[in-house]
Amino acid sequence: MTLxxxxxxxxxxxxxxxxxxxxxxxxxxxxLYAPVRSVFTRALYxxxxxxxxxxxxxxxxxxxLVSNFYExxxxxxxxxxxxxxxxxxxxxxxxxxxxxxKMKSLEETLGRAQGDNRVVAYVxxxxxxxxxxxxxxxxxxxxxxxxGDVVVYAGSGAIGEIVEITDASAKVKLYxxxxxxxxxxxxxxxxxVVAEGRGMGNFDAKVPQDSIVAVGDNVVLSKGGYVxxxxxxxxxxxxxxxxxxxxxxxxxxxxxxxxxxxxxxxxL
Amino acid sequence: xxxxxxxxxxxxxxxxxxxxWWLIALVALWGAFLWAPYYEIIxxxxxxxLLYGAVSLPFGGMLGVLSAFIIFFIGSYIKKAVR
Numbered sequence: 001m002t003l004x005x006x007x008x009x010x011x012x013x014x015x016x017x018x019x020x021x022x023x024x025x026x027x028x029x030x031x032l033y034a035p036v037r038s039v040f041t042r043a044l045y046x047x048x049x050x051x052x053x054x055x056x057x058x059x060x061x062x063x064x065l066v067s068n069f070y071e072x073x074x075x076x077x078x079x080x081x082x083x084x085x086x087x088x089x090x091x092x093x094x095x096x097x098x099x100x101x102k103m104k105s106l107e108e109t110l111g112r113a114q115g116d117n118r119v120v121a122y123v124x125x126x127x128x129x130x131x132x133x134x135x136x137x138x139x140x141x142x143x144x145x146x147x148g149d150v151v152v153y154a155g156s157g158a159i160g161e162i163v164e165i166t167d168a169s170a171k172v173k174l175y176x177x178x179x180x181x182x183x184x185x186x187x188x189x190x191x192x193v194v195a196e197g198r199g200m201g202n203f204d205a206k207v208p209q210d211s212i213v214a215v216g217d218n219v220v221l222s223k224g225g226y227v228x229x230x231x232x233x234x235x236x237x238x239x240x241x242x243x244x245x246x247x248x249x250x251x252x253x254x255x256x257x258x259x260x261x262x263x264x265x266x267x268l
Numbered sequence: 269x270x271x272x273x274x275x276x277x278x279x280x281x282x283x284x285x286x287x288x289w290w291l292i293a294l295v296a297l298w299g300a301f302l303w304a305p306y307y308e309i310i311x312x313x314x315x316x317x318l319l320y321g322a323v324s325l326p327f328g329g330m331l332g333v334l335s336a337f338i339i340f341f342i343g344s345y346i347k348k349a350v351r
Contacts, residue, residue, distance in 0.1 A: 016305060020337075023310045027333040031317055037329075041318050048284075048319060055285045125320065132320050132331060164322035171322050179326075 045166040049138055052124045087251040088154045094218065094227055094250060102225065117263040119143045126254050127174060133199050135172040137259060140165045150224060150262045157249050158226030159201075159259065170261075174253065175221070175228060176201045184228055186245065187217040195219065195228070201249035203229060206242040219247045275299055276308050283316050292316065293339060300343020309336045309343075 030036055067074035121139035139145055149162045151172045160174040175182055180197035184205065189212060195205040207213055217231045229247040236243035282295045300306040313336025321329035 019305075019307065020340075023307065024333075024337065027310060027314055027330070030314055031321075031330045031333060032323070032328050034323055037318070037323060040314075044315070044318050051284050132322075132325050132329075134320055134322070134325070136320065163324050171320070173322070173325060177325075 041164065042166045045169050049124055049169055052136075084252070084255050091154045091157050091227075091250045094157070094230075098218070098220070098225075098227055117144075118260045119145060119263060120258055120260055121170070122258050123256050124169065126256065127200055133174045133177040133197075134163070135160065135174065135256070135259070137170050137172060137261070138168065139261060140168045140170050142167050143261075144263050145170055145261050146263075149264070150226065152226060152260050152262060153249075153251060153256055155260060157251065158221050158224065158228055159249060159253065159256075162261065172259070174201070176203055176249070176253070182228070183222040185220050185222055186231070187211070187213045190220075192222065195247070201229070201251075201253035202246070203248065204244060204246050206244055209236065209238070209241055209243050211243070213243075213245055272303050275302070276312075279308075279312055280315070283312060283319065293335060296336065296339045297343055300339050301346050304344040304347040306340060306343060309340050312336065 030040060063077065067077060119139050121137035121143075123135055124138055125134075125136040127133045127135065135151070137151075145162060145165055147162050147165060150158055151160050151162065152158050158175065160172045160177075162170050163173040164171040173180075174197070176197040176199055178197055178199045182195050182197075183192065184195045185192050186205065186207060191207055191211050191213065193205045193207050195203045197203055203219070205219075213231060213234055215231050215234060218227055219229045219231065220226065221228045227250075229249050231245050231247045233246040234243060235246070276299075279292075279295055279299060282292050286292050286295075296309055296312065300309055310333065313333040316332035316336075317329055321331060323329050325331070327334060
């Protein structure tokens with residue numbers, strides 16, 4: 001009897017293990033074999049944007065209802081919206097200054113103009129939701145977007161690039177994704193350094209101890225010349241040969257509602 | 269059975285709408301504890317990977333599935349330990 005119970009327990013254990021191995025194999029096949037993954041992603045993204053839209057509509061309706069009852073909450077929300085606007089405008093000013101400089105330099109040296117072909121896309125899912133530090137936007141292959149296109153916010157700061165597209169949506173990998181490395185130039189003297197992503201729009205980098213860098217200096221992506229962030233902290237220990245700089249995007253990544261995708265502009 | 273299906277739907281809702289990824293992990297762990305062995309969690313891991321991941325991302329865009337397996341084992345272990 002005991003032997004029979006033992007055998008049955010063993011067979012149950014084996015069945016569980018076999019099920020798990022089979023599930024892992026199926027998962028790996030679906031996710032690692034690109035054509036299969038693409039088919040499933042496209043099928044999923046037929047309905048997913050609608051589900052997110054339902055969530056957004058419900059959320060704004062709930063906010064409107066609650067703000068009727070709580071004036072204080074409405075004021076706080078307005079304050080937060082105004083702060084987001086200020087942050088966006090600051091980013092735009094940064095961009096304008098940089099563009100102006102660039103334009104003058106180009107006109108002087110080459111005398112040729114350059115234009116961007118931009119597509120505005122609304123954000124469906126933000127990095128806080130996704131553990132990958134990715135954005136999901138509502139523009140895809142139908143809008144002429146391709147893998148590798150650069151994504152900017154408020155016409156200025158480069159935030160990432162397209163890594164996967166479906167017909168009407170795309171996934172954006174943020175430059176600030178943990179462990180992602182990018183060649184950037186820092187400060188007024190354009191010191192070239194390698195910046196490492198820290199997630200949610202944060203980066204850090206090391207510059208030689210005698211470099212002239214200060215809080216508020218711009219950090220620009222070497223390839224493409226897009227603004228990547230503003231230095232928020234400089235950590236210098238005199239005994240060490242390098243000092244560490246921390247910088248972040250001039251806006252809150254998790255509050256982004258729309259982005260611009262630069263078609264045929266690739267940093268790679 | 270009905271409760272389990274309702275919980276599955278709740279978890280799908282959390283995957284779509286939760287503002288923080290750790291909330292998804294927490295709800296999934298609760299499910300893995302309540303209904304061990306909670307095989308659905310693997311399918312939901314695939315769903316999360318297809319929604320937010322890409323092949324070029326870390327772990328081949330399988331972070332959701334790998335997390336699902338870890339949560340599956342942790343949930344089963346806790347269930348066994350408190351039984």
